[in-house]
Amino acid sequence: MAQSKNAARARAFTLYCEGTQQKQIAAMVGVTEKTVSGWKLTDKWEELRGPATLLGKVPAWGVRVLQLLGEQQTELAQLHATVAALNARLASLLPPA
DSSP states (O other): OHHHHHHHHHHHHHHHHTTOOHHHHHHHHTSOHHHHHHHHHHTTHHHHHHHHHHTSSOOHHHHHHHHHHHHHHHHHHHHHHHHHHHHHHHHHHSOOO
């Protein structure tokens, strides 16, 4: 099931890069418009659209690479926030200098 969902997501991104409207993408890949919108935000399609469009038709592996880069960027931001929170907590535990 996850395999076909990833394939649908990759196809949706390819269609988006080709200029297809989100409503049409949803119908074509068999998901809701809300799902397509969520993918667009999560995977940062707007940021990736330019480079992907330059590549022409993006092969499935290329789409997946772009998706993974977007996911890593999101995870890195989350890790940065976690480290900042931990640093603040540690600083509050230290005795005043």
